[in-house]
Amino acid sequence: MSVVPVIEADVLRRQDPELAEVLLGELTRQSTTLQLVAAENFSSPAVLAALGSPLANKYAEGYPGARHHGGCEIVDVAERVAVERAKALFGAEHANVQAHSGSSAVLAAYAALLRPGDTVLALGLPYGGHLTHGSPANFSGRWFDFVGYGVDAETGIVDHAQVRSLARLHRPKAIVCGSIAYPRHIDYALFREVADEVGAYLIADAAHPIGLVAGGAAPNPVPYADIVCATTHKVLRGPRGGMLLCGSELAERVDRAVFPFTQGGAQMHTIAAKAVAFGEAATPAFTAYAHQVVANARVLAAGLAGEGFVVTTGGTDTHLITVDPLPLGVDGRAARGQLAAAGLVLDCCPLPHGDSRGLRLGTAAVTTQGMGEGEMATIAALLAGVLRGRVDTRRARDEVRDLVGGFPPYPG
DSSP: OOOOOOOOHHHHHHHOHHHHHHHHHHHHHHHHSEEOOTTOOOOOHHHHHHHTSGGGGOOOOEETTEESSSOOHHHHHHHHHHHHHHHHHHTOSEEEOOOSSHHHHHHHHHHHHOOTTOEEEEEOGGGTOOGGGTOTTSHHHHHSEEEEEOBOTTTOSBOHHHHHHHHHHHOOSEEEEOOSSOOSOOOHHHHHHHHHHHTOEEEEEOTTTHHHHHTTSSOOSTTTOSEEEEESSGGGOOOSOEEEEEOGGGHHHHHHIIIIIIOOSOOHHHHHHHHHHHHHHTSHHHHHHHHHHHHHHHHHHHHHHHTTOEEGGGSOSSSEEEEEOGGGTOOHHHHHHHHHHTTEEOEEEEOTTOSSEEEEEESHHHHHTTOOHHHHHHHHHHHHHHHHTSSOHHHHHHHHHHHHHTSOSSOO
């Protein structure tokens, strides 16, 4: 009987106590504070086991059956399982699971469809666009000519009339739909219509909602987009990494854009962990989880509105909420620091049509812990209490510890 080696905490303590303390310290931080960062979640023990497996030792440049290294017959099985599970989960004809991150996936999509200097239409960064959607500090802004569309000043909803107008004016080679701070569903059918009208490719950056898509709690971009880029963490609850979904006609171009054009050897332990996550996401339990994530987000958004925050778009369809804390007397940057000191961990973000920064938070991680609508009301009150000065930092930390103590991310 063979035994898979597992590196336990006491082994790491003996060999490298300094790093052992770092790892255990992070576990303590995650277990004693509220994780409200919209892009984070808690992977299952099974996902973590795959990440810490002997597959981490294997070099595997290429694809199953066509590797540049010997001894890949076992890891080939892991990748094939991940690909087939991803295709089944999202109804895609082809899946590439090698992308190291969401940004790597977007880079590969651009490499498959575009050439330097091509025009791309994407959500502007001030309205929630990602760095890979044209930031001058990113490869996207340096290599391509990005044109940004925005959101309606009153509703905060994507300005679809502007999207169509800009597409007709600039005739982009590709249109990107997706955001890191937009709390509403994307109208993929409308974007497909606009792309077809001007002869553009449609790229869906579904890094945030893809887990909700897997659970049937958000629309699926696969039937509409030429390429869907996504992450495997966030709501999907897998390892940190990326993936691409597309039709069979673009499969070879996408695969070659990942390897050999933008990446080298695949991270086989991460690919195995993605396969585990895809398997988990195909269960009824995950479907219930995804819908609870959205229910929690809506209750939290309503609670924050009731406490005086200005909630962007008036609410949310997803796991993600963006709010302006200025009515409470503090801007986003200062608010994030105050809340972090109280054990409430979240991000700040640009606000559409505003000079100050807001707060971006999500319910994926706390829902994984088992929290429900009642806890969301408690969290909204805590956030407001800290920023209004009704609850001092020490008391808030105690309340957060008590709350999280009832919902440990890794019981036992």
